[in-house]
Amino acid sequence: MLVLVIAALVFALVAIGTERALAAGLAAAAVLFGLALFLVADRYESSTEALADAGERAIALAPAVLLVFFSFNGGGYSPAPVAFATVLLALALGLRLWFASEPFAGFGPLAAVGAAALLLYTGWTALSSQWSHAPERAVVETDRTLLYLLALVLFASFTRSTDRIRLMLGGLAAATVVVCLIGLITRTMPDVWPIGPDLQQGRLSYPLTYWNALGLLAALGFVLCLHLACSERESRVVRVLGAAATPILGSALYFTFSRGAIAVAILGIVAYVLLSRPRGLIGGLLAVAPATAIAVMTAYDADLLASDFPTTAAATSQGHHVARVVVACVLGAALVRALALPLDTALSRVHLPARMRVWVPATAWAVGAFAVVALFFGLHGPREVSHNYDRFVHGNAVVISGDLRSRLGDPGNNRRIDQWKVAWKGYQQDSFRGHGAGTYVNLWNQRRPVTFEIKDAHSLYVEVMDELGLVGVVLLVLALASILIAFVRGIWRARDRYPYAALTAAMLAWLIRAGLDWDWEMPAITLWLFCAGGAALAVSARHKTRPLRLATPFRLGLSLGCIALALVPAAVAVSQHRFDDAQTAFSRGDCTAAEREARRSLDVVGFDPEPRQLIAYCAARRGDFGRALSEIRHAIRDDPDYWRYRYDLALFLAAAGHDAVPTARDAATLNPRDPMAAAAPQVLAGPNAGLLARQQLSSGQ
Numbered sequence: 001m002l003v004l005v006i007a008a009l010v011f012a013l014v015a016i017g018t019e020r021a022l023a024a025g026l027a028a029a030a031v032l033f034g035l036a037l038f039l040v041a042d043r044y045e046s047s048t049e050a051l052a053d054a055g056e057r058a059i060a061l062a063p064a065v066l067l068v069f070f071s072f073n074g075g076g077y078s079p080a081p082v083a084f085a086t087v088l089l090a091l092a093l094g095l096r097l098w099f100a101s102e103p104f105a106g107f108g109p110l111a112a113v114g115a116a117a118l119l120l121y122t123g124w125t126a127l128s129s130q131w132s133h134a135p136e137r138a139v140v141e142t143d144r145t146l147l148y149l150l151a152l153v154l155f156a157s158f159t160r161s162t163d164r165i166r167l168m169l170g171g172l173a174a175a176t177v178v179v180c181l182i183g184l185i186t187r188t189m190p191d192v193w194p195i196g197p198d199l200q201q202g203r204l205s206y207p208l209t210y211w212n213a214l215g216l217l218a219a220l221g222f223v224l225c226l227h228l229a230c231s232e233r234e235s236r237v238v239r240v241l242g243a244a245a246t247p248i249l250g251s252a253l254y255f256t257f258s259r260g261a262i263a264v265a266i267l268g269i270v271a272y273v274l275l276s277r278p279r280g281l282i283g284g285l286l287a288v289a290p291a292t293a294i295a296v297m298t299a300y301d302a303d304l305l306a307s308d309f310p311t312t313a314a315a316t317s318q319g320h321h322v323a324r325v326v327v328a329c330v331l332g333a334a335l336v337r338a339l340a341l342p343l344d345t346a347l348s349r350v351h352l353p354a355r356m357r358v359w360v361p362a363t364a365w366a367v368g369a370f371a372v373v374a375l376f377f378g379l380h381g382p383r384e385v386s387h388n389y390d391r392f393v394h395g396n397a398v399v400i401s402g403d404l405r406s407r408l409g410d411p412g413n414n415r416r417i418d419q420w421k422v423a424w425k426g427y428q429q430d431s432f433r434g435h436g437a438g439t440y441v442n443l444w445n446q447r448r449p450v451t452f453e454i455k456d457a458h459s460l461y462v463e464v465m466d467e468l469g470l471v472g473v474v475l476l477v478l479a480l481a482s483i484l485i486a487f488v489r490g491i492w493r494a495r496d497r498y499p500y501a502a503l504t505a506a507m508l509a510w511l512i513r514a515g516l517d518w519d520w521e522m523p524a525i526t527l528w529l530f531c532a533g534g535a536a537l538a539v540s541a542r543h544k545t546r547p548l549r550l551a552t553p554f555r556l557g558l559s560l561g562c563i564a565l566a567l568v569p570a571a572v573a574v575s576q577h578r579f580d581d582a583q584t585a586f587s588r589g590d591c592t593a594a595e596r597e598a599r600r601s602l603d604v605v606g607f608d609p610e611p612r613q614l615i616a617y618c619a620a621r622r623g624d625f626g627r628a629l630s631e632i633r634h635a636i637r638d639d640p641d642y643w644r645y646r647y648d649l650a651l652f653l654a655a656a657g658h659d660a661v662p663t664a665r666d667a668a669t670l671n672p673r674d675p676m677a678a679a680a681p682q683v684l685a686g687p688n689a690g691l692l693a694r695q696q697l698s699s700g701q
Helices: 002-018 021-040 045-071 079-099 109-127 135-156 162-188 211-230 236-256 259-276 281-301 313-339 341-348 359-378 381-394 404-409 416-429 440-447 460-493 498-514 527-537 552-565 567-587 591-604 609-621 625-638 643-655 661-670 675-683 689-699
Strands: none
Touching: 045 079, 045 135, 045 162, 045 527, 079 135, 079 552, 079 567, 109 135, 109 460, 109 527, 135 460, 135 527, 135 567, 162 211, 162 236, 162 313, 162 498, 162 527, 211 236, 211 259, 211 281, 211 498, 236 259, 236 281, 236 313, 236 341, 259 404, 259 498, 281 313, 281 341, 313 341, 359 381, 416 440, 416 460, 440 460, 440 643, 440 661, 460 498, 460 527, 498 527, 552 567, 567 591, 567 609, 591 609, 609 625, 609 643, 609 689, 625 643, 643 661, 643 675, 643 689, 661 675
């Protein structure tokens, strides 16, 4: 009861701080659940065991629920949803540590290695604030990594069960279909599901708000649904539903116009086919391939939906036609898959004689490899690869407006190489420990070769090299490698290799795309990897040698420690919520409310520089430049390398009649490509510097 009450109090703190009814409801549910267990535990032991078994099965669906949650919260990019989910997982793990008879039943050597590597990576991320001197940035990054760590440990704590992994895959596939279906509706039927014009224009991004992330989600979902459609181990209904979902996912993937997502989708499909070789592959492909091709070709022909204004009357008419074709393809795929079910049964009965089970597959692999190589050279593959490599290296500009279909054939890097070069130079400066978590944006502002605004390096690996150095890279690679080994182990050792083949194919797609974008910062497309990875890292029940029980005081300490760990993300959630309220008030000109909410945000997380920047602006607007200068200098101490705070200080100094030129030069040094920062030393040195500064402050720019 003590553990439950403390867990409920943490949720209550989040509920009070964020004014979220969901958190309050979860807190009440925790208390009621604990009370019910307390009342029936002695008399109905079998009931509590059944409840525990049901909970273990139900937790397999948690990744799907979290995927949907993050998808409709901007993909989880902002700190608030990450903090809330981290609190949820921390409390869930804390309760399991206390209530489960064997809370670490699934932990073996491989799970211990993966968890330890990710734990050290999380600690290194937090520790990096000591040399970056930007604790708020490190806390945000640590929260995200802690979310992944808790997911991995929680799912690795259960013994491995193929049935549970299959249920997890089914839930993830269903979640991706739901998210992509809603996104597709907003594009093809904007009159049915209207969204904001800032999310509707150009490439499909709703609900994740980032088109490349939605594209990767659709690609991963396609691999999982193809697995469900082709695996003869799945039920007939699941195979039919898996095939029926692929036209939806294919169409949504196309409308994102994400070249990387399309490429890794193809890679994932090929990897799954080669690794799993299911008996239902022929029947699955007969249903999936034609239906998806027709849906995507129809979407491609709808040229107005590939423009910057896909909600005009003519575009909506095209969208309705695409929607009708997609529905027809869904029904057609389901019908063909249902008719092909007997073929699965027939192929399942075919077995090679024992003496042929080695040389026949080996011959097939050799012939297939020879055919691929011959086709590659026959189609002038080396020349095409060389040509497109040159276009990738030198093609910085990729079309982002007009006819978006043209970008699908453009292999340009879209300034990726510039970003990677900056990160690499940062890594060379401090190769051991890096510049600190979350600080790449400062390095980019200082060294970018062009005026191009970004916050992340568009590559997990090079960004970690810059921010966390060699130590961070080694720990991250070790954690990811342990998960990949666990998936591959399942292919070779598990009785049902198909789910592990699907997970391996999906992870290969994710690993490649993570090197080309900021997928790590989007839990909607990354959290599943650590949930499934934890489940695969665990030891199976039949391979467990002896019970792994913990002494009661040790278990209580671990449980309360895990719940206490939730206080950090809880504080971030509350602080961020109050700061969001402050920004809303500031945008409508209510500085009184803005300052009040910013102060309340600082009461929870006192080293966040953004609320202090807002307070400084409000103070400057009412002429209290002493307060403005004090607050903005405090913000600079909390994040010394961010150019904007130096620029704001220069404005406040000029408006107050002080010499602002040295500070303006500091701002220009930290961001020489920004027009405002570059011009500030000259503008604020003139006779009208004070007037110009006050005008800019009044406009809030």
